[in-house]
Structure formats: structure tokens, C-alpha cells
Amino acid sequence: MITTIEYLPDEILLIICNYLSQYHIIHAFFNLNDRLNSTISQYYNSLIVDHNVYRELLPIIGSYLQSLTIKDISLKSHEISFASNIQELTFDKQHPHSIPSLVNLTDLNIINAPSTNLTDVLFLTNNNIHSIYISSQTPLTISTTKISKIKQLGVTLKSLDDCISLFSICPELTCLNLHLLDCSFKNIPKQINEPSNLQIFSLRTNYETNVDFNTIKNIFQYLPSQLEYLGIEIITLDRECVNGQTWENYLQEKFPNLIRLDFFIYLRPELPTNTETRRLPSILKTFQNDYWSSITPQHITGYYDRSYQGESISIHTEPAPIVRRRRYFLN
Structure with missing residues (x-):
């Protein structure tokens, strides 16, 4: 009887996968049959695109992804759209210039962001995004009167004045993870909008x-x-x-x-x-x-x-x- 790799137990296949990159696992085993797809599912639920090689995987496994991280590489909107069902999108050392409308996207993370104000991400038209985390050396500047529907936010602010302004533009906040650089305050108005949902x-x-x-x-x-x-x-x-x-x-x-x-x-x-x-x-x-x-x-x-x-x-x-x-x- 001729023995093929498909006859190996799942445990052996997973041990083999430990010696391979995600790129090679996908190209070797993905979509050969339902059993192999189920066995390697952990390798196509999330993807970190930090090199052009991994960019090639987006058209192959994009619709299966639950989370996508874009690191040190610029992806166009139509490339991100391959990940049509992701729930979490992370930009690492990249500015989120263009985020396509993804119906299942709820969580947006911006890590080690460039020294650019990112206030606009609070007002994205992706209606399902309710959680945003921003990690940056530059604090977010609150200088707008627009209203955001964000419910969970992790952010760095310069002062308590900015925090009070944030409450005004994000009235639906239920969770705020705040890194405050300066605890003093100068221009807090007498009447403020209390974050009643927090x-x-x-x-x-x-x-x-x-x-x-x-x-x-x-x-x-x-x-x-x-x-x-x-x-x-x-x-x-x-x-x-x-x-x-x-x-x-x-x-x-x-x-x-x-x-x-x-x-x-x-x-x-x-x-x-x-x-x-x-x-x-x-x-x-x-x-x-x-x-x-x-x-x-x-x-x-x-x-x-x-x-x-x-x-x-x-x-x-x-x-x-x-x-x-x-x-x-x-x-």
C-alpha cells in the first residue's frame, strides 16, 4: 500500500507544521481537503503581513481570516478587502490611510503609529467598528466637535482638558483605557458632558x-x-x-x-x-x-x-x- 502524507495522524501533521512558516503551510496544505483545512485552521485564522511574501496569502486565505496585522508594509484598500470577514485589524508602524468597508470589522488597533494625529480614526464610516486602541508616542489631539460612536477606546492624551473634550465627542464610550501625560488642567468648562455610559x-x-x-x-x-x-x-x-x-x-x-x-x-x-x-x-x-x-x-x-x-x-x-x-x- 502506498502511504501518503494524508494518512498521517493530525498530531504528526501539526508537528510538521511547527517546522514550517505560515506561508509554506498554506501553500502545502490549504484547500486540499476538508480534513487538512480543519487541521491547519489555526494558521489561516490570523495573518501578519510584514513582507511581500505574506501579501501573496491574502487572496488565498483572506475570506477565512478573523484578524489581520499590517506591519512595516503598505497595503492598498483593495488588498485589505481580501480579508473580507476579519473582526480585528491592526496597523503596526503604519498609518491607517485607507480602511475599506468591512462588515464584520469591530476592532481597530494602531500600534507604534507615526507622529501624526490620528483623531480621524474615531470617525470612520465603518459602522461596526466599536473598539479602537491607539499606541503612539504622540498624544491624540482633540480639536473637533464631531461625534464618534466608538464604545471602547485605548488612547494617550496630553492633559485632562483633552480627556474632558474626548467625553464630549465620544458620548457612547463604555470603556476608556487612558494614558495621561499631564494630570493638570487649565480650561475645563463649567458644564461638561458626563460619560453616562462609561x-x-x-x-x-x-x-x-x-x-x-x-x-x-x-x-x-x-x-x-x-x-x-x-x-x-x-x-x-x-x-x-x-x-x-x-x-x-x-x-x-x-x-x-x-x-x-x-x-x-x-x-x-x-x-x-x-x-x-x-x-x-x-x-x-x-x-x-x-x-x-x-x-x-x-x-x-x-x-x-x-x-x-x-x-x-x-x-x-x-x-x-x-x-x-x-x-x-x-x-
């Missing part, structure tokens, strides 16, 4: 920025009371930011519906260095009660960081907070 909010600040507890309250005052999920990653000199009782009193009053809190708080050493250092066990003890056990994933832990500047303390929820992730959803 359920999930995460805040990350720069390492150089000192965020005290009053600053936190200034930012959070513009968030709706029905917030359910909160993520925080801050650097501070303020000991109140590592006081569980202070947080508890504020959160219970401001966000009575909060069901989950993730945080990473880095307390820098105070000057002069002979100031009495608050010990980690006493800090963690302020977070040990029924309230904290009900809104944190597991438990709260921390560690010391000793340097020539003194002794810093970090406390965080465990597992590690997910503030830097592209998006997250309530369970």
Missing part, C-alpha cells in the same frame, strides 16, 4: 509625573458614579495614595457600584531621607477587610525598591493589573 475606566500616568490623592479625585470627579471597573497605575509621593482606608472611604462614596479594582501604585522615597518610612506590612494591613476582598481579583501585595535615593514601596493587586492591555471587559 462602565470601565483605567488610568496610567508617566513615571515622571507625581500624582497625589487630590489629583486622583480631580480626575475621577468627571467619571459617572455607576462605574463598575477601575484600573490605576500611578507614581506618587503622597502616602495617602497607599492608604487603604483613604481609598475605601472615597470609592464607597464616589463609585458605590464598583465591582473590581486593579492598581499598581509606586510610592517614591520622601525627602529628607531620614523621614520615618512607612513599613509595607502596615500599608498592606489597611487593605485587609471585607470591602477590599470584594473588589480586587485576589489579594494585594507589594515590595521594596531600594536605591541611592532611598527606599520606595510598590503595592499592587495580584495578579498584576491589566491597565496596559489593549482592552478588557467585565465578566
